[in-house]
Amino acid sequence: MSDVGRLAGGTPERRGLADTLELDKRLFGMVAAFVLLCLGFWVWTGGTFLSPRNIFNIAVQTVAVGIMATGMVFVIVTRQIDLSVGALLAMCSATMAMTQAYVLPGVVGLDSPLIMPVTVVVGLVVGTAIGALHGWLIGYQGIPSFIVTLGGLFVWRNLNWYITNGQSVALTNERVLDFGGTEGVLGRGPSWVVGGLLALGLALALLGARRAKRRHGFAVKPAWAEGLLIAVIAGAVLGFVAVLNAYPIAATKLRRQFEARGEVMPEGFTAYHGLPVSVLLLIVVAAVMTVVARRTRFGRYIFATGGNPDAAELSGINTRWLTVKVFALMGFLCGLAALVSQARLQSHGNDIGTLDELRVIAAAVIGGTALAGGIGTIYGAILGALIMQSLQSGMGMVGVDTPFQNIVVGAVLVVAVWIDTIYRKRTGALK
Template sequence: MSDTALSGSKSQTARNFFTALQLDTRLLGMIGAFIVLCLVFNVFTEGRFLTPRNIFNLTIQTVSVAIMATGMVFVIVTRHIDLSVGSVLATVAAVMAVVQTDILPQFMGLGHPVIWVLAILCGVVAGVIIGGFQGWMIGYLGIPAFIVTLGGLLVWRNVAWFITSGQTIGPLDDTFTMIGGIGGTMGETGSWIFGILAVAAALWLQIASRRRKSSHGFPVKPVWAEVTMGVITTAAILGFVAILNAYDIPKARLRRMFEASGETLPEGLTMGYGIPYSVVLLIIVAVVMTVVARRTRLGRYIFATGGNPDAAELSGINTRFLTVKVFAIMGGLSALAAAVAAARLGFSTNDIGTLDELRVIAAAVIGGTALAGGVGTIYGAILGALIMQSLQSGMAMVGVDAPLQNIVVGTVLVLAVLVDIIYRKRTGE
């Protein structure tokens, strides 16, 4: 057999392999680009980029943008845009900060165990109201989303300033700050338990999906392909847990933790941070949003409206009220992101969330959400957020100046849209 024939045979085998796995080729491309990006930065930082410490920091830095990016998918899929999410985040963060430091302590006292719950609840309600109001102006008054949310970008940023009187509010409630990242983690044992449960849930969903397809007469993957996907999923989840557990708590902090409980740190004892609570929150949001997108009437209406608004309206979908719902969801997710961002800082500052609207839109677009509407995935947006954060963090570690970082990010965003356009033309999507 000639070298050309052998090469063609191998290429065909590879295509058959990926076809049997039924993997999204665009997702594979994104994962490949992410891996290359990480390897390049790891070389330029002399191995510091892929350390457990940096990966841990990368995950907690990605969470707030990733949470909002899941909501931005719905907004862009319905052929709208939201330029106000960073400013809404600032307003809601200010609301939560004032509630937990000024209002609730007057009635419940400082440090009450319920304060953080009520603060987040107030923030989510405020975010939903703001998002719903903007959606109402877009859906019922017919004002373009670009104009409404551009106005919101200016309005809500300055509403936040008035709420806090231009001051930094803090320190925030100790329990509240635990959802910010390094201050609140599951520990090694808790992380392994969470990882095993996540593996069990993922494998159960895979089996249930196969049974459902088979019962309805739809084609299913070969058994070897199902097993391969199960192994990949298990390795990815447990590998992620192992990496985060490998980041050890500094000795000084570990000693203070033992002293606070009246104990002495045993000689030679080390403990890993494990999975941050903020990452757990992101996972919950991702699962819920994916279920909404794929398994609910609301999700079907969102994608149907984005695919063809006129046909959706003629089929009986109330597209105006749907717009209100989509922007209300975006506002609620902005509130959760605000809680994570403020908790990570331990304060609510005037510049919190600055330029987040651009990062969120970029994450959704890089993740495969089509600006023309009708197409987008939740997992793609989260991966897009991770790529964006990795790009910025890597450049910062290499020593690239901030202006050049923004130039690179802007260039990547334009290239991502170009690649998406070319991909959809070739695949006919």
């Protein structure tokens, strides 16, 4: 065949590895930046940054912002904003702390098993109700979300002060403290089980997506590429579990646990933290929110409304009621994050959640959620939260003071949005 014939026949286009694996190039860039960030701080701190103890702390500290960031994705996708999430977290935390420390002990007794579930329900109900109120004011009364949630920031932040009389409230219920991460851990064996199930679930999800593509006649990745991607993801999950399983529990803490049970700790006994309950909670939230975003009518309506609100309304979507549900969900997640935050600190303080609204918005935006609406991912927001927490943790370890840490985080946010804007223009996603 002549050269012309070969050209006319359409020689196969050469594809790079990223194209063959069908990777989201923006996500790949974020992961690469995160890896470089970790390696840089690892060298700078002489290996301390990637120690099991520090990775455990970063994971636990990421949870509250990560949980709220998943809800903020839905809010921003619908072309709204929520500036009140930090104050709402404080409001939920105040009601839960007062319920757990003062209200319930006088009603059901100090050691009642009802204290933990009732406390959690109170916090979630308060958060959901306030979020729904915000959504009603925005959706049905036509008040811009910026104004409603800015007002909410002031109202809930200061109402939380009145609820507690301006005092910190110590948490004493052990089941509530389990959600903080340092007290509630699974240990080595259960952590391996959870890690294995998570890796298996992700592998089955990828294989299921592959079968669905084939069933509908779409092109699929080569089998080796699919296998490589599954191996990398499973390796990352199991590697993370292995690191947490290498973090030993302090001997003094173990001794106190044995003494609380009326036992004597055996000589040379050791135990390891493993997967924290709070991180497991974040994983569950991420999985549920991803399913909601991709597999439910509610999720499809959110992205349709963000893409074109007028067209969505003309197609029969009740965008006002959708706004109420989105903000109610955001409030529910704030209540969940409040539980994790106060449990990690083992108390409620009036400054809890301060500036979390900015960290949550930054996590969602750094993770690829477009402020113009219609675009965003749950895993991107969690990765954004992880990058921000790792950056702050690393700067703290090398002696950078807090004001300069905030300067760096602000600069990173602006640069991330700038890079994202350029990327979307080049790919045609932004006109």
